[in-house]
Amino acid sequence: MDQTTLVLLLLPIIAIQLGLMIFTLVDLVKNPNPNGPxxxxxxxxxxxxxxxxxxxxxxxxxNY
Amino acid sequence: MTQFNVLLKKEWRENFRNYKVFWIPIVFILFGIIEPVTNYFMPQILDSVGNLPDGAVIEIPPPEPEEILVAVMGQYQLIGILVLVLAYMGSVAGERKNGTATLLYVRPLSYRSYFLSKWILASAVGMLSVWSGLLAAYYYTFLLFERVDFTKFLKFGATYSLWILLIVSLVLLMSAVLPNAGLAAAGSLLLIFVFQLIDGLLGTYWTVSPLKIPGYAAQWLLDGPKPEDFWWTAGIGILLIFAMILAGIRSSKANASKTKV
Structure with missing residues:
Protein backbone atom coordinates (compact mmCIF):
# COMPACT_ATOMS: atom_id res chain seq x y z
CA MET A 1 0.00 0.00 0.00
CA ASP A 2 1.87 3.07 -1.08
CA GLN A 3 1.39 6.51 0.31
CA THR A 4 -0.24 8.20 -2.69
CA THR A 5 -3.10 5.73 -2.99
CA LEU A 6 -3.76 6.07 0.70
CA VAL A 7 -4.00 9.83 0.43
CA LEU A 8 -6.18 9.58 -2.65
CA LEU A 9 -8.52 7.21 -0.83
CA LEU A 10 -8.85 9.34 2.25
CA LEU A 11 -8.98 12.65 0.40
CA PRO A 12 -12.76 12.68 -0.28
CA ILE A 13 -13.53 11.84 3.35
CA ILE A 14 -11.28 14.57 4.68
CA ALA A 15 -12.56 17.04 2.10
CA ILE A 16 -16.19 16.36 3.00
CA GLN A 17 -15.53 16.56 6.75
CA LEU A 18 -13.53 19.77 6.47
CA GLY A 19 -16.04 21.25 4.05
CA LEU A 20 -18.93 20.47 6.38
CA MET A 21 -17.00 21.89 9.33
CA ILE A 22 -16.01 25.15 7.65
CA PHE A 23 -19.45 25.62 6.16
CA THR A 24 -21.08 25.10 9.56
CA LEU A 25 -18.61 27.40 11.30
CA VAL A 26 -19.25 30.19 8.80
CA ASP A 27 -22.97 29.75 9.32
CA LEU A 28 -22.49 29.82 13.11
CA VAL A 29 -20.52 33.07 12.95
CA LYS A 30 -23.20 34.68 10.79
CA ASN A 31 -26.07 33.35 12.90
CA PRO A 32 -27.39 36.17 15.12
CA ASN A 33 -29.38 33.91 17.41
CA PRO A 34 -28.20 30.32 17.68
CA ASN A 35 -29.87 27.89 20.06
CA GLY A 36 -27.28 27.91 22.84
CA PRO A 37 -23.95 29.66 23.42
CA ASN A 63 -34.70 26.06 11.70
CA TYR A 64 -37.29 23.47 12.52
CA MET B 1 -52.87 23.47 -8.86
CA THR B 2 -51.31 26.93 -8.70
CA GLN B 3 -51.63 26.80 -4.93
CA PHE B 4 -49.81 23.51 -4.91
CA ASN B 5 -47.02 24.98 -7.03
CA VAL B 6 -46.69 27.95 -4.71
CA LEU B 7 -46.51 25.72 -1.65
CA LEU B 8 -44.00 23.48 -3.36
CA LYS B 9 -41.88 26.50 -4.19
CA LYS B 10 -42.09 27.62 -0.56
CA GLU B 11 -40.94 24.21 0.65
CA TRP B 12 -38.12 24.18 -1.85
CA ARG B 13 -36.97 27.62 -0.77
CA GLU B 14 -37.10 26.60 2.88
CA ASN B 15 -35.10 23.42 2.28
CA PHE B 16 -32.62 25.38 0.20
CA ARG B 17 -32.15 28.19 2.68
CA ASN B 18 -31.66 25.99 5.70
CA TYR B 19 -29.26 23.93 3.57
CA LYS B 20 -31.11 20.63 4.06
CA VAL B 21 -30.78 19.90 0.32
CA PHE B 22 -27.01 20.01 0.71
CA TRP B 23 -26.03 18.63 4.05
CA ILE B 24 -28.32 15.63 4.31
CA PRO B 25 -27.00 14.06 1.07
CA ILE B 26 -23.45 14.95 2.13
CA VAL B 27 -23.84 13.09 5.42
CA PHE B 28 -25.19 10.06 3.57
CA ILE B 29 -22.30 10.17 1.09
CA LEU B 30 -19.79 10.45 3.93
CA PHE B 31 -21.13 7.35 5.63
CA GLY B 32 -21.30 5.58 2.28
CA ILE B 33 -17.57 6.23 1.74
CA ILE B 34 -16.36 5.58 5.29
CA GLU B 35 -17.74 2.05 5.45
CA PRO B 36 -15.80 0.54 2.49
CA VAL B 37 -12.64 2.43 3.40
CA THR B 38 -12.62 1.24 7.03
CA ASN B 39 -13.25 -2.29 5.82
CA TYR B 40 -10.37 -1.98 3.42
CA PHE B 41 -7.99 -0.77 6.11
CA MET B 42 -9.27 -3.14 8.79
CA PRO B 43 -6.01 -5.15 9.06
CA GLN B 44 -3.92 -1.97 9.46
CA ILE B 45 -6.41 -0.53 11.96
CA LEU B 46 -6.27 -3.69 14.04
CA ASP B 47 -2.50 -3.59 13.83
CA SER B 48 -2.22 -0.08 15.17
CA VAL B 49 -4.87 -0.13 17.88
CA GLY B 50 -5.28 -3.83 18.49
CA ASN B 51 -2.85 -4.01 21.42
CA LEU B 52 -2.05 -7.55 20.41
CA PRO B 53 0.85 -9.56 21.78
CA ASP B 54 3.81 -9.84 19.45
CA GLY B 55 3.49 -12.58 16.95
CA ALA B 56 -0.28 -12.85 17.16
CA VAL B 57 -1.68 -13.60 13.75
CA ILE B 58 -5.25 -12.87 12.87
CA GLU B 59 -6.51 -13.99 9.54
CA ILE B 60 -9.43 -11.88 8.41
CA PRO B 61 -11.00 -13.04 5.21
CA PRO B 62 -11.58 -10.07 2.93
CA PRO B 63 -15.26 -9.12 3.20
CA GLU B 64 -17.56 -9.79 0.30
CA PRO B 65 -18.45 -6.59 -1.58
CA GLU B 66 -22.14 -7.29 -0.96
CA GLU B 67 -21.53 -7.39 2.78
CA ILE B 68 -20.12 -3.89 2.65
CA LEU B 69 -23.16 -2.49 0.90
CA VAL B 70 -25.32 -4.18 3.52
CA ALA B 71 -23.13 -2.62 6.23
CA VAL B 72 -23.63 0.80 4.65
CA MET B 73 -27.36 0.18 4.82
CA GLY B 74 -26.88 -0.72 8.48
CA GLN B 75 -25.29 2.69 9.06
CA TYR B 76 -28.21 4.38 7.32
CA GLN B 77 -30.62 2.39 9.45
CA LEU B 78 -29.27 4.15 12.51
CA ILE B 79 -27.62 7.44 11.60
CA GLY B 80 -29.42 8.02 8.33
CA ILE B 81 -32.81 7.57 9.92
CA LEU B 82 -31.80 9.75 12.85
CA VAL B 83 -30.71 12.53 10.51
CA LEU B 84 -33.88 12.35 8.42
CA VAL B 85 -36.12 12.26 11.50
CA LEU B 86 -34.35 15.18 13.16
CA ALA B 87 -34.29 17.20 9.96
CA TYR B 88 -37.99 16.83 9.25
CA MET B 89 -39.45 16.58 12.76
CA GLY B 90 -40.55 20.20 12.60
CA SER B 91 -42.12 20.21 9.13
CA VAL B 92 -45.61 20.88 10.46
CA ALA B 93 -45.06 21.18 14.21
CA GLY B 94 -42.33 23.81 13.82
CA GLU B 95 -44.53 25.89 11.54
CA ARG B 96 -47.28 25.82 14.13
CA LYS B 97 -44.83 26.98 16.74
CA ASN B 98 -43.15 29.80 14.84
CA GLY B 99 -46.35 31.17 13.38
CA THR B 100 -45.95 30.30 9.70
CA ALA B 101 -48.87 27.94 10.09
CA THR B 102 -51.17 30.67 11.39
CA LEU B 103 -50.32 32.80 8.38
CA LEU B 104 -51.26 29.90 6.15
CA TYR B 105 -54.42 28.92 8.04
CA VAL B 106 -56.08 32.30 7.56
CA ARG B 107 -56.02 31.74 3.82
CA PRO B 108 -58.27 29.37 1.91
CA LEU B 109 -55.70 26.61 2.08
CA SER B 110 -55.96 23.20 0.49
CA TYR B 111 -54.56 20.94 3.17
CA ARG B 112 -53.89 18.30 0.57
CA SER B 113 -51.46 20.60 -1.25
CA TYR B 114 -50.05 21.79 2.06
CA PHE B 115 -49.14 18.33 3.30
CA LEU B 116 -48.24 16.88 -0.09
CA SER B 117 -45.83 19.72 -0.86
CA LYS B 118 -43.98 18.92 2.36
CA TRP B 119 -44.06 15.22 1.67
CA ILE B 120 -42.74 15.61 -1.87
CA LEU B 121 -39.82 17.82 -0.85
CA ALA B 122 -38.86 15.66 2.13
CA SER B 123 -39.07 12.49 0.03
CA ALA B 124 -37.04 14.06 -2.75
CA VAL B 125 -34.28 15.02 -0.32
CA GLY B 126 -34.45 11.53 1.21
CA MET B 127 -34.18 9.86 -2.20
CA LEU B 128 -31.34 12.13 -3.27
CA SER B 129 -29.46 11.33 -0.08
CA VAL B 130 -29.96 7.58 -0.19
CA TRP B 131 -29.09 7.24 -3.86
CA SER B 132 -26.05 9.48 -3.79
CA GLY B 133 -24.84 7.74 -0.62
CA LEU B 134 -25.41 4.25 -1.98
CA LEU B 135 -23.81 5.13 -5.31
CA ALA B 136 -20.76 6.50 -3.50
CA ALA B 137 -20.60 3.27 -1.49
CA TYR B 138 -21.01 1.24 -4.69
CA TYR B 139 -18.21 3.13 -6.40
CA TYR B 140 -15.84 2.73 -3.47
CA THR B 141 -16.66 -0.94 -3.11
CA PHE B 142 -15.91 -1.32 -6.79
CA LEU B 143 -12.56 0.47 -6.42
CA LEU B 144 -11.39 -1.28 -3.26
CA PHE B 145 -12.99 -4.70 -3.57
CA GLU B 146 -14.95 -6.19 -6.41
CA ARG B 147 -17.81 -5.24 -8.64
CA VAL B 148 -21.31 -5.90 -7.41
CA ASP B 149 -23.81 -6.75 -10.09
CA PHE B 150 -25.44 -3.44 -10.97
CA THR B 151 -28.96 -4.83 -11.49
CA LYS B 152 -28.80 -6.37 -8.04
CA PHE B 153 -27.61 -3.05 -6.68
CA LEU B 154 -30.50 -1.23 -8.36
CA LYS B 155 -33.03 -3.64 -6.87
CA PHE B 156 -31.39 -3.20 -3.47
CA GLY B 157 -31.49 0.59 -3.75
CA ALA B 158 -35.08 0.64 -4.97
CA THR B 159 -36.27 -1.54 -2.12
CA TYR B 160 -34.40 0.50 0.43
CA SER B 161 -35.86 3.70 -1.08
CA LEU B 162 -39.32 2.37 -0.25
CA TRP B 163 -38.24 2.05 3.37
CA ILE B 164 -36.92 5.63 3.42
CA LEU B 165 -40.21 6.86 1.95
CA LEU B 166 -41.97 5.02 4.76
CA ILE B 167 -39.78 6.75 7.34
CA VAL B 168 -40.30 10.18 5.80
CA SER B 169 -44.08 9.69 5.73
CA LEU B 170 -44.04 8.60 9.36
CA VAL B 171 -42.05 11.65 10.46
CA LEU B 172 -44.33 14.04 8.61
CA LEU B 173 -47.42 12.33 10.05
CA MET B 174 -46.00 12.54 13.57
CA SER B 175 -45.11 16.16 12.99
CA ALA B 176 -48.70 16.88 11.99
CA VAL B 177 -50.25 14.89 14.84
CA LEU B 178 -48.05 15.87 17.78
CA PRO B 179 -47.85 19.41 19.12
CA ASN B 180 -44.10 20.01 18.96
CA ALA B 181 -41.04 18.99 17.01
CA GLY B 182 -39.27 17.20 19.85
CA LEU B 183 -42.28 15.01 20.55
CA ALA B 184 -42.63 14.26 16.84
CA ALA B 185 -39.01 13.10 16.65
CA ALA B 186 -39.30 11.06 19.84
CA GLY B 187 -42.57 9.52 18.67
CA SER B 188 -41.29 8.48 15.27
CA LEU B 189 -37.96 7.15 16.57
CA LEU B 190 -39.75 5.19 19.29
CA LEU B 191 -42.20 3.70 16.79
CA ILE B 192 -39.45 2.81 14.32
CA PHE B 193 -37.10 1.23 16.83
CA VAL B 194 -39.75 -0.53 18.95
CA PHE B 195 -41.41 -2.08 15.92
CA GLN B 196 -38.02 -3.09 14.53
CA LEU B 197 -37.20 -4.72 17.84
CA ILE B 198 -40.49 -6.61 17.86
CA ASP B 199 -39.98 -7.68 14.28
CA GLY B 200 -36.43 -8.73 15.07
CA LEU B 201 -37.51 -10.84 18.03
CA LEU B 202 -40.70 -12.40 16.72
CA GLY B 203 -40.28 -11.79 13.01
CA THR B 204 -39.51 -15.41 12.23
CA TYR B 205 -43.21 -16.18 12.56
CA TRP B 206 -44.25 -14.01 9.64
CA THR B 207 -42.73 -13.18 6.31
CA VAL B 208 -44.85 -10.22 5.29
CA SER B 209 -44.34 -7.00 7.21
CA PRO B 210 -43.23 -3.55 6.15
CA LEU B 211 -40.46 -3.74 8.73
CA LYS B 212 -38.83 -6.48 6.72
CA ILE B 213 -38.25 -4.13 3.77
CA PRO B 214 -34.60 -3.35 4.68
CA GLY B 215 -33.99 -7.06 5.22
CA TYR B 216 -35.42 -7.89 1.82
CA ALA B 217 -33.40 -5.06 0.29
CA ALA B 218 -30.24 -6.72 1.62
CA GLN B 219 -31.38 -10.06 0.26
CA TRP B 220 -31.57 -8.66 -3.26
CA LEU B 221 -27.78 -8.46 -3.19
CA LEU B 222 -27.54 -12.19 -2.61
CA ASP B 223 -30.11 -14.57 -4.03
CA GLY B 224 -33.12 -12.30 -3.78
CA PRO B 225 -36.08 -12.71 -1.44
CA LYS B 226 -38.99 -15.01 -2.19
CA PRO B 227 -40.96 -13.03 -4.80
CA GLU B 228 -44.31 -13.67 -3.14
CA ASP B 229 -43.22 -12.43 0.29
CA PHE B 230 -41.41 -9.50 -1.22
CA TRP B 231 -44.29 -8.21 -3.33
CA TRP B 232 -46.80 -8.54 -0.50
CA THR B 233 -44.43 -6.67 1.80
CA ALA B 234 -43.77 -3.96 -0.77
CA GLY B 235 -47.50 -3.64 -1.46
CA ILE B 236 -48.29 -3.24 2.22
CA GLY B 237 -45.48 -0.71 2.52
CA ILE B 238 -46.91 1.38 -0.31
CA LEU B 239 -50.43 1.18 1.16
CA LEU B 240 -49.03 2.27 4.51
CA ILE B 241 -47.36 5.28 2.89
CA PHE B 242 -50.68 6.30 1.32
CA ALA B 243 -52.49 5.79 4.62
CA MET B 244 -49.97 7.92 6.47
CA ILE B 245 -50.23 10.71 3.89
CA LEU B 246 -54.02 10.69 4.19
CA ALA B 247 -53.85 10.73 7.98
CA GLY B 248 -51.30 13.56 7.81
CA ILE B 249 -53.61 15.63 5.60
CA ARG B 250 -56.50 15.06 8.01
CA SER B 251 -54.56 16.02 11.09
CA SER B 252 -53.04 19.13 9.51
CA LYS B 253 -56.62 20.15 8.80
CA ALA B 254 -57.51 19.45 12.43
CA ASN B 255 -54.54 21.58 13.54
CA ALA B 256 -56.06 24.63 11.85
CA SER B 257 -59.08 24.59 14.15
CA LYS B 258 -56.84 24.25 17.20
CA THR B 259 -54.67 27.24 16.45
CA LYS B 260 -54.66 30.19 18.83
CA VAL B 261 -53.81 33.67 17.65
Missing amino acids: KWLWAILIVFVNILGPILYLVIGRR
Whole structure:
Protein backbone atom coordinates (compact mmCIF):
# COMPACT_ATOMS: atom_id res chain seq x y z
CA MET A 1 0.00 0.00 0.00
CA ASP A 2 1.87 3.07 -1.08
CA GLN A 3 1.39 6.51 0.31
CA THR A 4 -0.24 8.20 -2.69
CA THR A 5 -3.10 5.73 -2.99
CA LEU A 6 -3.76 6.07 0.70
CA VAL A 7 -4.00 9.83 0.43
CA LEU A 8 -6.18 9.58 -2.65
CA LEU A 9 -8.52 7.21 -0.83
CA LEU A 10 -8.85 9.34 2.25
CA LEU A 11 -8.98 12.65 0.40
CA PRO A 12 -12.76 12.68 -0.28
CA ILE A 13 -13.53 11.84 3.35
CA ILE A 14 -11.28 14.57 4.68
CA ALA A 15 -12.56 17.04 2.10
CA ILE A 16 -16.19 16.36 3.00
CA GLN A 17 -15.53 16.56 6.75
CA LEU A 18 -13.53 19.77 6.47
CA GLY A 19 -16.04 21.25 4.05
CA LEU A 20 -18.93 20.47 6.38
CA MET A 21 -17.00 21.89 9.33
CA ILE A 22 -16.01 25.15 7.65
CA PHE A 23 -19.45 25.62 6.16
CA THR A 24 -21.08 25.10 9.56
CA LEU A 25 -18.61 27.40 11.30
CA VAL A 26 -19.25 30.19 8.80
CA ASP A 27 -22.97 29.75 9.32
CA LEU A 28 -22.49 29.82 13.11
CA VAL A 29 -20.52 33.07 12.95
CA LYS A 30 -23.20 34.68 10.79
CA ASN A 31 -26.07 33.35 12.90
CA PRO A 32 -27.39 36.17 15.12
CA ASN A 33 -29.38 33.91 17.41
CA PRO A 34 -28.20 30.32 17.68
CA ASN A 35 -29.87 27.89 20.06
CA GLY A 36 -27.28 27.91 22.84
CA PRO A 37 -23.95 29.66 23.42
CA LYS A 38 -21.87 30.24 20.30
CA TRP A 39 -18.53 29.19 21.77
CA LEU A 40 -19.98 25.85 22.85
CA TRP A 41 -21.25 25.19 19.34
CA ALA A 42 -17.87 26.19 17.92
CA ILE A 43 -16.13 23.64 20.17
CA LEU A 44 -18.67 20.95 19.28
CA ILE A 45 -18.37 21.61 15.56
CA VAL A 46 -14.58 21.55 15.54
CA PHE A 47 -13.95 18.67 17.91
CA VAL A 48 -16.86 16.29 17.49
CA ASN A 49 -16.41 14.57 14.16
CA ILE A 50 -19.37 14.62 11.76
CA LEU A 51 -21.90 14.59 14.59
CA GLY A 52 -21.02 18.11 15.80
CA PRO A 53 -21.88 19.88 12.53
CA ILE A 54 -24.99 17.71 12.11
CA LEU A 55 -26.23 18.58 15.59
CA TYR A 56 -25.63 22.25 14.97
CA LEU A 57 -27.50 22.18 11.67
CA VAL A 58 -30.40 20.29 13.22
CA ILE A 59 -30.73 21.85 16.66
CA GLY A 60 -28.47 24.90 16.80
CA ARG A 61 -29.82 26.79 13.82
CA ARG A 62 -33.42 26.88 15.12
CA ASN A 63 -34.70 26.06 11.70
CA TYR A 64 -37.29 23.47 12.52
CA MET B 1 -52.87 23.47 -8.86
CA THR B 2 -51.31 26.93 -8.70
CA GLN B 3 -51.63 26.80 -4.93
CA PHE B 4 -49.81 23.51 -4.91
CA ASN B 5 -47.02 24.98 -7.03
CA VAL B 6 -46.69 27.95 -4.71
CA LEU B 7 -46.51 25.72 -1.65
CA LEU B 8 -44.00 23.48 -3.36
CA LYS B 9 -41.88 26.50 -4.19
CA LYS B 10 -42.09 27.62 -0.56
CA GLU B 11 -40.94 24.21 0.65
CA TRP B 12 -38.12 24.18 -1.85
CA ARG B 13 -36.97 27.62 -0.77
CA GLU B 14 -37.10 26.60 2.88
CA ASN B 15 -35.10 23.42 2.28
CA PHE B 16 -32.62 25.38 0.20
CA ARG B 17 -32.15 28.19 2.68
CA ASN B 18 -31.66 25.99 5.70
CA TYR B 19 -29.26 23.93 3.57
CA LYS B 20 -31.11 20.63 4.06
CA VAL B 21 -30.78 19.90 0.32
CA PHE B 22 -27.01 20.01 0.71
CA TRP B 23 -26.03 18.63 4.05
CA ILE B 24 -28.32 15.63 4.31
CA PRO B 25 -27.00 14.06 1.07
CA ILE B 26 -23.45 14.95 2.13
CA VAL B 27 -23.84 13.09 5.42
CA PHE B 28 -25.19 10.06 3.57
CA ILE B 29 -22.30 10.17 1.09
CA LEU B 30 -19.79 10.45 3.93
CA PHE B 31 -21.13 7.35 5.63
CA GLY B 32 -21.30 5.58 2.28
CA ILE B 33 -17.57 6.23 1.74
CA ILE B 34 -16.36 5.58 5.29
CA GLU B 35 -17.74 2.05 5.45
CA PRO B 36 -15.80 0.54 2.49
CA VAL B 37 -12.64 2.43 3.40
CA THR B 38 -12.62 1.24 7.03
CA ASN B 39 -13.25 -2.29 5.82
CA TYR B 40 -10.37 -1.98 3.42
CA PHE B 41 -7.99 -0.77 6.11
CA MET B 42 -9.27 -3.14 8.79
CA PRO B 43 -6.01 -5.15 9.06
CA GLN B 44 -3.92 -1.97 9.46
CA ILE B 45 -6.41 -0.53 11.96
CA LEU B 46 -6.27 -3.69 14.04
CA ASP B 47 -2.50 -3.59 13.83
CA SER B 48 -2.22 -0.08 15.17
CA VAL B 49 -4.87 -0.13 17.88
CA GLY B 50 -5.28 -3.83 18.49
CA ASN B 51 -2.85 -4.01 21.42
CA LEU B 52 -2.05 -7.55 20.41
CA PRO B 53 0.85 -9.56 21.78
CA ASP B 54 3.81 -9.84 19.45
CA GLY B 55 3.49 -12.58 16.95
CA ALA B 56 -0.28 -12.85 17.16
CA VAL B 57 -1.68 -13.60 13.75
CA ILE B 58 -5.25 -12.87 12.87
CA GLU B 59 -6.51 -13.99 9.54
CA ILE B 60 -9.43 -11.88 8.41
CA PRO B 61 -11.00 -13.04 5.21
CA PRO B 62 -11.58 -10.07 2.93
CA PRO B 63 -15.26 -9.12 3.20
CA GLU B 64 -17.56 -9.79 0.30
CA PRO B 65 -18.45 -6.59 -1.58
CA GLU B 66 -22.14 -7.29 -0.96
CA GLU B 67 -21.53 -7.39 2.78
CA ILE B 68 -20.12 -3.89 2.65
CA LEU B 69 -23.16 -2.49 0.90
CA VAL B 70 -25.32 -4.18 3.52
CA ALA B 71 -23.13 -2.62 6.23
CA VAL B 72 -23.63 0.80 4.65
CA MET B 73 -27.36 0.18 4.82
CA GLY B 74 -26.88 -0.72 8.48
CA GLN B 75 -25.29 2.69 9.06
CA TYR B 76 -28.21 4.38 7.32
CA GLN B 77 -30.62 2.39 9.45
CA LEU B 78 -29.27 4.15 12.51
CA ILE B 79 -27.62 7.44 11.60
CA GLY B 80 -29.42 8.02 8.33
CA ILE B 81 -32.81 7.57 9.92
CA LEU B 82 -31.80 9.75 12.85
CA VAL B 83 -30.71 12.53 10.51
CA LEU B 84 -33.88 12.35 8.42
CA VAL B 85 -36.12 12.26 11.50
CA LEU B 86 -34.35 15.18 13.16
CA ALA B 87 -34.29 17.20 9.96
CA TYR B 88 -37.99 16.83 9.25
CA MET B 89 -39.45 16.58 12.76
CA GLY B 90 -40.55 20.20 12.60
CA SER B 91 -42.12 20.21 9.13
CA VAL B 92 -45.61 20.88 10.46
CA ALA B 93 -45.06 21.18 14.21
CA GLY B 94 -42.33 23.81 13.82
CA GLU B 95 -44.53 25.89 11.54
CA ARG B 96 -47.28 25.82 14.13
CA LYS B 97 -44.83 26.98 16.74
CA ASN B 98 -43.15 29.80 14.84
CA GLY B 99 -46.35 31.17 13.38
CA THR B 100 -45.95 30.30 9.70
CA ALA B 101 -48.87 27.94 10.09
CA THR B 102 -51.17 30.67 11.39
CA LEU B 103 -50.32 32.80 8.38
CA LEU B 104 -51.26 29.90 6.15
CA TYR B 105 -54.42 28.92 8.04
CA VAL B 106 -56.08 32.30 7.56
CA ARG B 107 -56.02 31.74 3.82
CA PRO B 108 -58.27 29.37 1.91
CA LEU B 109 -55.70 26.61 2.08
CA SER B 110 -55.96 23.20 0.49
CA TYR B 111 -54.56 20.94 3.17
CA ARG B 112 -53.89 18.30 0.57
CA SER B 113 -51.46 20.60 -1.25
CA TYR B 114 -50.05 21.79 2.06
CA PHE B 115 -49.14 18.33 3.30
CA LEU B 116 -48.24 16.88 -0.09
CA SER B 117 -45.83 19.72 -0.86
CA LYS B 118 -43.98 18.92 2.36
CA TRP B 119 -44.06 15.22 1.67
CA ILE B 120 -42.74 15.61 -1.87
CA LEU B 121 -39.82 17.82 -0.85
CA ALA B 122 -38.86 15.66 2.13
CA SER B 123 -39.07 12.49 0.03
CA ALA B 124 -37.04 14.06 -2.75
CA VAL B 125 -34.28 15.02 -0.32
CA GLY B 126 -34.45 11.53 1.21
CA MET B 127 -34.18 9.86 -2.20
CA LEU B 128 -31.34 12.13 -3.27
CA SER B 129 -29.46 11.33 -0.08
CA VAL B 130 -29.96 7.58 -0.19
CA TRP B 131 -29.09 7.24 -3.86
CA SER B 132 -26.05 9.48 -3.79
CA GLY B 133 -24.84 7.74 -0.62
CA LEU B 134 -25.41 4.25 -1.98
CA LEU B 135 -23.81 5.13 -5.31
CA ALA B 136 -20.76 6.50 -3.50
CA ALA B 137 -20.60 3.27 -1.49
CA TYR B 138 -21.01 1.24 -4.69
CA TYR B 139 -18.21 3.13 -6.40
CA TYR B 140 -15.84 2.73 -3.47
CA THR B 141 -16.66 -0.94 -3.11
CA PHE B 142 -15.91 -1.32 -6.79
CA LEU B 143 -12.56 0.47 -6.42
CA LEU B 144 -11.39 -1.28 -3.26
CA PHE B 145 -12.99 -4.70 -3.57
CA GLU B 146 -14.95 -6.19 -6.41
CA ARG B 147 -17.81 -5.24 -8.64
CA VAL B 148 -21.31 -5.90 -7.41
CA ASP B 149 -23.81 -6.75 -10.09
CA PHE B 150 -25.44 -3.44 -10.97
CA THR B 151 -28.96 -4.83 -11.49
CA LYS B 152 -28.80 -6.37 -8.04
CA PHE B 153 -27.61 -3.05 -6.68
CA LEU B 154 -30.50 -1.23 -8.36
CA LYS B 155 -33.03 -3.64 -6.87
CA PHE B 156 -31.39 -3.20 -3.47
CA GLY B 157 -31.49 0.59 -3.75
CA ALA B 158 -35.08 0.64 -4.97
CA THR B 159 -36.27 -1.54 -2.12
CA TYR B 160 -34.40 0.50 0.43
CA SER B 161 -35.86 3.70 -1.08
CA LEU B 162 -39.32 2.37 -0.25
CA TRP B 163 -38.24 2.05 3.37
CA ILE B 164 -36.92 5.63 3.42
CA LEU B 165 -40.21 6.86 1.95
CA LEU B 166 -41.97 5.02 4.76
CA ILE B 167 -39.78 6.75 7.34
CA VAL B 168 -40.30 10.18 5.80
CA SER B 169 -44.08 9.69 5.73
CA LEU B 170 -44.04 8.60 9.36
CA VAL B 171 -42.05 11.65 10.46
CA LEU B 172 -44.33 14.04 8.61
CA LEU B 173 -47.42 12.33 10.05
CA MET B 174 -46.00 12.54 13.57
CA SER B 175 -45.11 16.16 12.99
CA ALA B 176 -48.70 16.88 11.99
CA VAL B 177 -50.25 14.89 14.84
CA LEU B 178 -48.05 15.87 17.78
CA PRO B 179 -47.85 19.41 19.12
CA ASN B 180 -44.10 20.01 18.96
CA ALA B 181 -41.04 18.99 17.01
CA GLY B 182 -39.27 17.20 19.85
CA LEU B 183 -42.28 15.01 20.55
CA ALA B 184 -42.63 14.26 16.84
CA ALA B 185 -39.01 13.10 16.65
CA ALA B 186 -39.30 11.06 19.84
CA GLY B 187 -42.57 9.52 18.67
CA SER B 188 -41.29 8.48 15.27
CA LEU B 189 -37.96 7.15 16.57
CA LEU B 190 -39.75 5.19 19.29
CA LEU B 191 -42.20 3.70 16.79
CA ILE B 192 -39.45 2.81 14.32
CA PHE B 193 -37.10 1.23 16.83
CA VAL B 194 -39.75 -0.53 18.95
CA PHE B 195 -41.41 -2.08 15.92
CA GLN B 196 -38.02 -3.09 14.53
CA LEU B 197 -37.20 -4.72 17.84
CA ILE B 198 -40.49 -6.61 17.86
CA ASP B 199 -39.98 -7.68 14.28
CA GLY B 200 -36.43 -8.73 15.07
CA LEU B 201 -37.51 -10.84 18.03
CA LEU B 202 -40.70 -12.40 16.72
CA GLY B 203 -40.28 -11.79 13.01
CA THR B 204 -39.51 -15.41 12.23
CA TYR B 205 -43.21 -16.18 12.56
CA TRP B 206 -44.25 -14.01 9.64
CA THR B 207 -42.73 -13.18 6.31
CA VAL B 208 -44.85 -10.22 5.29
CA SER B 209 -44.34 -7.00 7.21
CA PRO B 210 -43.23 -3.55 6.15
CA LEU B 211 -40.46 -3.74 8.73
CA LYS B 212 -38.83 -6.48 6.72
CA ILE B 213 -38.25 -4.13 3.77
CA PRO B 214 -34.60 -3.35 4.68
CA GLY B 215 -33.99 -7.06 5.22
CA TYR B 216 -35.42 -7.89 1.82
CA ALA B 217 -33.40 -5.06 0.29
CA ALA B 218 -30.24 -6.72 1.62
CA GLN B 219 -31.38 -10.06 0.26
CA TRP B 220 -31.57 -8.66 -3.26
CA LEU B 221 -27.78 -8.46 -3.19
CA LEU B 222 -27.54 -12.19 -2.61
CA ASP B 223 -30.11 -14.57 -4.03
CA GLY B 224 -33.12 -12.30 -3.78
CA PRO B 225 -36.08 -12.71 -1.44
CA LYS B 226 -38.99 -15.01 -2.19
CA PRO B 227 -40.96 -13.03 -4.80
CA GLU B 228 -44.31 -13.67 -3.14
CA ASP B 229 -43.22 -12.43 0.29
CA PHE B 230 -41.41 -9.50 -1.22
CA TRP B 231 -44.29 -8.21 -3.33
CA TRP B 232 -46.80 -8.54 -0.50
CA THR B 233 -44.43 -6.67 1.80
CA ALA B 234 -43.77 -3.96 -0.77
CA GLY B 235 -47.50 -3.64 -1.46
CA ILE B 236 -48.29 -3.24 2.22
CA GLY B 237 -45.48 -0.71 2.52
CA ILE B 238 -46.91 1.38 -0.31
CA LEU B 239 -50.43 1.18 1.16
CA LEU B 240 -49.03 2.27 4.51
CA ILE B 241 -47.36 5.28 2.89
CA PHE B 242 -50.68 6.30 1.32
CA ALA B 243 -52.49 5.79 4.62
CA MET B 244 -49.97 7.92 6.47
CA ILE B 245 -50.23 10.71 3.89
CA LEU B 246 -54.02 10.69 4.19
CA ALA B 247 -53.85 10.73 7.98
CA GLY B 248 -51.30 13.56 7.81
CA ILE B 249 -53.61 15.63 5.60
CA ARG B 250 -56.50 15.06 8.01
CA SER B 251 -54.56 16.02 11.09
CA SER B 252 -53.04 19.13 9.51
CA LYS B 253 -56.62 20.15 8.80
CA ALA B 254 -57.51 19.45 12.43
CA ASN B 255 -54.54 21.58 13.54
CA ALA B 256 -56.06 24.63 11.85
CA SER B 257 -59.08 24.59 14.15
CA LYS B 258 -56.84 24.25 17.20
CA THR B 259 -54.67 27.24 16.45
CA LYS B 260 -54.66 30.19 18.83
CA VAL B 261 -53.81 33.67 17.65
